Amino acid sequence: MSEKYRFETLCLHSGNDPNLFINSMAPPIHRTSAFLFKDTKHAADLFTLKKSGNIYSRIMNPTQQMLEERLASLEGGAASLALSSGTAAVYYTIINICSTGEEIIAAKNLYGGTYTMFDSILTQFGITVKFVDQSNPNNFEKAITSQTRGIYIEAIGNPSLDFMDIEAVSGIAQKYNLPLIVDATFTTPYLLKSIEYGADIVVHSLSKWIGGHGTAIGGAVIDAGKFNWKDPKFKLYNEPDVCYHGIRYAHDFKEQNRPAFAVRMRLVPLRNLGASISPDNAWIFLQGLETLPIRMERHCQNAFETAKYLKTHPNIKWVRYPGLKEDQSYPVASRYLKKGFGGMVVFGIKGGEKAGAQFIDNLKLFSHAANVGDAKSLAIHPASTTHVQLSAKQREEGGVNDDLVRLSIGIEHIDDIMKDLKQALEKI
Numbered sequence: 001m002s003e004k005y006r007f008e009t010l011c012l013h014s015g016n017d018p019n020l021f022i023n024s025m026a027p028p029i030h031r032t033s034a035f036l037f038k039d040t041k042h043a044a045d046l047f048t049l050k051k052s053g054n055i056y057s058r059i060m061n062p063t064q065q066m067l068e069e070r071l072a073s074l075e076g077g078a079a080s081l082a083l084s085s086g087t088a089a090v091y092y093t094i095i096n097i098c099s100t101g102e103e104i105i106a107a108k109n110l111y112g113g114t115y116t117m118f119d120s121i122l123t124q125f126g127i128t129v130k131f132v133d134q135s136n137p138n139n140f141e142k143a144i145t146s147q148t149r150g151i152y153i154e155a156i157g158n159p160s161l162d163f164m165d166i167e168a169v170s171g172i173a174q175k176y177n178l179p180l181i182v183d184a185t186f187t188t189p190y191l192l193k194s195i196e197y198g199a200d201i202v203v204h205s206l207s208k209w210i211g212g213h214g215t216a217i218g219g220a221v222i223d224a225g226k227f228n229w230k231d232p233k234f235k236l237y238n239e240p241d242v243c244y245h246g247i248r249y250a251h252d253f254k255e256q257n258r259p260a261f262a263v264r265m266r267l268v269p270l271r272n273l274g275a276s277i278s279p280d281n282a283w284i285f286l287q288g289l290e291t292l293p294i295r296m297e298r299h300c301q302n303a304f305e306t307a308k309y310l311k312t313h314p315n316i317k318w319v320r321y322p323g324l325k326e327d328q329s330y331p332v333a334s335r336y337l338k339k340g341f342g343g344m345v346v347f348g349i350k351g352g353e354k355a356g357a358q359f360i361d362n363l364k365l366f367s368h369a370a371n372v373g374d375a376k377s378l379a380i381h382p383a384s385t386t387h388v389q390l391s392a393k394q395r396e397e398g399g400v401n402d403d404l405v406r407l408s409i410g411i412e413h414i415d416d417i418m419k420d421l422k423q424a425l426e427k428i
Ligand SMILES: *Cc1c(COP(=O)(O)O)cnc(C)c1O
Pocket: 085, 086, 087, 088, 090, 111, 113, 114, 154, 158, 183, 185, 186, 204, 205, 206, 207, 208, 217, 218, 219, 372
């Protein structure tokens, strides 16, 4: 700093060199709210979208951008957006497609929070979600009306672990030119590349296996970049946006890495509703992604061994794991999942809800927590916790039996996992 400034000024300005490059091996955390404009023309070009660049971290930040590029490349998508949570990613996806009076068709075996958003919150804005029994893909087609604007599924349903025949649903979506949205949190791009099977938009909770250590909340949306938004029924893409001098999102972005859906999500929901990811959390997910493949491999191995063990235990009524040959999901899941069937195992215990609670209290190594995808093994009883806000009928329809215990199998040594399950079951 060449000029001599007073103390108060130095407090603000000394050591601050925006041009400083440090050859950091790990991604730098860009802990800044805003970015310097080179001059007024540069600022105007950014604001009028003539140029793409950083303005303010609610909209874009280099650490976030690095995460977005990594996620887009891992999913085989054209662009991605990182957000403050998986929940925000789901919400922004829907409102980036639908306005009042329009509809989404969704599978009914969704994550509890998503179900509640669709069932009770979107209705406040006049957006209707019709739930269908996903076990027969034709049910999606039957529910389509002139107001339908998209189809929403989870690759592996939570918590019943039914695997979705993505290609079958994609065929229906394509026939009616509707975007297919897949929440692929339970598979991660390591186990399943949903876009290869016809997904137009992939949603993730990064908080689970991608972060992988239960240390941060985040979400992401990946745009495959191949959907035809020029269809006039998508008003948000074809009518001029007055906030941006009459831009029409389906028509005015030609570059491959700026597909209409992702561009609109950044410029409208993210910019004006503000569920941005912090650079610190973006960094945590970048680090998580580095070890995703080896962690997933171990999660899958351990979960498979756990499922086989529980299957033989006399105190267990039933076990669901999509990798068990006799599981109802296996015929479909085995067509898609070539590297493993995920880290989740669910089962019903003899003695119902009471025995389930006892089992959870007996566990020593497993943690009782409302999370999945941690490196550590977790257990929970969904009917009394994560899905308690649903009615008994909704729970039953979503496959959440009262006796269901959900395990998120960690990457500990399998012998220790087995030992803990064994002692917890013996004491019932
Ligand atoms: C956890 C989860 C979400 C919500 O994500 P958050 O990051 O917790 O907001 C959405 N979908 C699925 C399948 C999830 O497991």
